[in-house]
Amino acid sequence: MSSTTSVNGIPQGWQAKMLSWLGGPIQRRLAQWGSQLQQINAFEPMLAAEEPRDLRKRSLALRYRAKAGEPLASLVPEGYALVREAAKRAIQQRHYDVQMIGGMALFYGCIAEMETGEGKTLTATLPTYLHALIGKGSHVATVNDYLAERDAAMMRPVYEVLGMSTGIVLTPDTQDTRRKAYACDITYGTAKEFGFDFLRDRLLLRRMGMAQSNLLNQLTSARMEMGGEMPVQREHHFCLVDEADSILIDEARTPLIIGSLGEKAIERIVTLYRWAAEVVPQFLEEEHYEYEHDEKKIELSTEGRQLVRSMPKPEILRGVGLIDLYQYVERAIKCKRDFLLDRHYVVKEGEIVIVDENTGRLAEGRKWRDGIHQAIEAQERIDVSVPTGQAARITIQDLFLRYKHLAGMTGTASSAAREFKKVYKMRVIPVPTNRPVQRKRLPDRVYGTADQKWRAIVEDVREAHIKRRPVLIGTRSIDKSVILSKLLTEKGIPHQVLNAHEVATEAEIVARAGEEGKVTVATNMAGRGTDIKLQQPVKDLGGLHVICTELHDSARIDRQLMGRCGRQGDPGTVQQYMSLDDDVLRTGFGPQTAEKMTKVGEQDSANPQKYLSLLQRAQRKVERRHLRDRFVLLFHEKERKKMQQEMGQDPYLDTPD
Ligand SMILES: Nc1ncnc2c1ncn2[C@@H]1O[C@H](COP(=O)(O)OP(=O)(O)OP(=O)(O)O)[C@@H](O)[C@H]1O
Incomplete structure (x- = not known):
């Protein structure tokens, strides 16, 4: 018992x-x-x-x-x-x-x-x-x-x-x-x-x-x-x-x-977007097209159309109607003119994210309609997310x-x-734990700039590494694990980097993250669900040391990372790092506050530690906003289903695109 x-x-x-x-x-x-x-x-x-x-x-x-x-x-x-x-x-x-x-x-x-x-x-x-x-x-x-x-x-x-x-x-x-x-x-x-x-x-x-x-x-x-x-x-x-x-x-x-378009049809559409994005530079205003400023509309001229017809095209586009070709080219020209990188949109982790013009915030998950989003994806040479035509959805x-x-x-x-x-x-x-939890959370540390923060983290890793204690460092994104990895290499600290690409091999690596002297850098999601077992000598050294490099949008995700140590009554420590230019301030309070705090952080005289509660408040604010968004969506979804059922439709099959 x-x-x-x-x-x-x-x-x-x-x-x-x-x-x-x-x-x-x-x-x-x-x-x-x-x-x-x-x-x-x-x-x-x-x-x-x-x-x-x-x-x-x-x-x-x-x-x-x-x-x-x-x-x-x-x-x-x-x-x-x-x-x-x-x-x-x-x-x-x-x-x-x-x-x-x-x-x-x-x-x-x-x-x-x-x-x-x-x-x-x-x-x-x-x-x-x-x-x-x-x-x-x-x-x-x-x-x-x-x-x-x-x-x-x-x-x-x-x-x-x-x-x-x-x-x-x-x-x-x-x-x-x-x-x-x-x-x-x-x-x-x-x-x-x-x-x-x-x-x-x-x-x-x-x-x-x-x-x-x-x-x-x-x-x-x-x-x-x-x-x-x-x-x-x-x-x-x-x-x-x-x-x-x-x-x-x-x-x-x-x-x-489940899409209603076949694979071949999707491949053809993607090629069409890519081809149109590639040929755009050959089209000149006045000569090949007219731009209507009021309606922001592009119309190919006779010469423009002639150019479209005479251009070489990939084999798969054979059979695509001329009207379609004109339209794709017109749209690609419009995107090049009217949609600017880093002003109207940014490219983040291989996706186009719209910048809300009023607030300057990133409107994650929102998409432009009428093929604009896909045309911009083609222009930026990233994956083109062709709507597949919904046959069924849940x-x-x-x-x-x-x-x-x-x-x-x-x-x-x-x-x-x-x-x-x-x-x-x-x-x-x-549910209570089988053995008392021995995980110790060390006081949170706040730094002025990301640069100072990374250096402090590397120092923390170095100290633990000298004592042969294993360290697991969680980052919010792949590019940040790359930054950290470079710094660790500069200091000659051997380590492994995981980015949640290869679930099975990463699980094996994470399982060994508790071995003596191991240093593992992972995005929060990498190797989740994997048991990190500690040998007695590691327990005697104080167990696994987990470093959280930044607040996530949700405190739950931070706690998931912290829970990687101190399992089944093992000893372990957790250290949360933050800096005044962390993303959470921007998502929580908007660009103005974020920029102000970045400036504060850059002043050597400032004491960043006193902004700890501001950072925590920003995280709570993001959490509340996400919660509200989910409730609104839930409400709309319920209404839609109710309406469709009343109309005798199947809410899973008769889905609006
Ligand atoms: N009653 C038990 N007796 C002996 N060993 C156990 C018992 N319950 C669990 N374990 C062992 O504890 C380890 C952790 O189990 P498991 O991976 O299921 O934990 P978990 O709660 O799912 O963790 P995580 O939240 O990280 O996924 C495993 O090695 C498992 O074999």
Whole structure:
């Protein structure tokens, strides 16, 4: 039994914390969980003495009871005790009592907030198994294919002991493989794949003239086969979402879209944009085109049109109509004249970001219409984002709201508790740690300029490195990890840089970030979900030292990085660095304040440390703005769906482009 468990089964100190956090109604729940935990523990000696086939028989008996309509809640004690026993035998890990509590929170449709390294992967087996008993499938949604494969492979032996099958859905899988994976009792996959499969099924059903809302379920359960094609998914019964804040909040509005244009058509359009951008310099005002100043319109003259016709063109453009060619060239000329780099737009991480002319702020995510955005992308020689024509569309949020039972786990949820409640009607339950947390957060440091900050960071790394302590440094973007890497090289500090490009190899590198003397530079997202294990000599040195180089737009992301150290009771330290020219001031307070603070920072006499609360306020302001934006979008989306349903349309298929 874990060291923090008190006599009545609920860990000491936690009950009071929970009550202050959640208020009265949870008290009854807590008492219930406490007594269920005792019942689970009471099963243990009996189950430990049983043969493997007896465990399987018990599991089968639970299936019968669940299918016969017995409430799943009454099966929790035996079901959870069985899973614990199975894990002990299959992978030599015994669920801690706190993991049992986490598992109960998940069963009751909550978001279990568990510190990093507390074993969410193992905890997931509990509600996933129990919900699978009904026979309608249990899904576990992870953030990437790598984690889906890894977690499923790790937990499959546990489910096998209990006679449950495990499937994995991965991006390259064929329809047949997917169908088999969804037919398993438990299916691991990414939110994205679950969403695309839903859309593909929906399109298939429409082609068969059957795409009304719940026909999918009836169709598959009746095992009807139509022309060899069949939907791959069963119904949306239970889904456990790992890293729930990333998926259910940060990615909530991300639309998953299946396009109606074929690959060849898209390639032709992209080539057309690129070709038009390339030939623009050959067109001269007055000679080849007229510019109407009032309407800002370009019109090719007869000579201009003649030039378009006579120009050499890539093979793929053969067959494109002349009117189209003229239009693409006119648009490309207009972009060159009217849209200026660093004034109307900037190029950021390979994308065009519009600069709001009124505020001077970057309007992330906004796009110009009528092909202008794509023409500018072609002009800047970056990827051209051709609208694919929407055949089917669903947002991550809509997808998960379709599940009858939903649960989530993450290390950082409390600050998003209101949003979880409002959007998903899910409570956040902070689960106590198995061992006391020994992570120490050092006082935040603020510097005048980024340059001073980077030098201080390098010095911090050097000091730790001399002592052979491992250091993990998180940056907000790839270009910043490049800057830091250069400085570290100048000081002769060997290090690794990760930019979230190669999920699998990066996970391996991050897993070794806790080795003696290792220095790892990573964007906040690189290698997430990877366990950083420490050897005893490293623990004796003080554990992993995590350096956060700047405030992120969301404090949750900062905390995810901090949680890379001090796992499972390990020692560790965290140091947050900031400077007065950090991006967060611009996004939070706008360009004027940002510029003012940059100037303050450049004055040697200024004491930057006193602006710490200003930087923190800027972050809170950005968080609030993002939250408001998400609520507005949610409202509009709901209205749109309602209206379409009233008009007899399918909100996932009859989507406006
Ligand atoms: N009950 C247990 N007994 C023994 N080892 C355990 C137990 N639970 C978890 N572990 C081990 O703890 C480590 C961390 O587990 P896991 O990666 O699931 O944590 P996590 O909470 O998902 O962390 P993160 O938030 O970083 O993804 C793993 O090596 C796992 O095998």
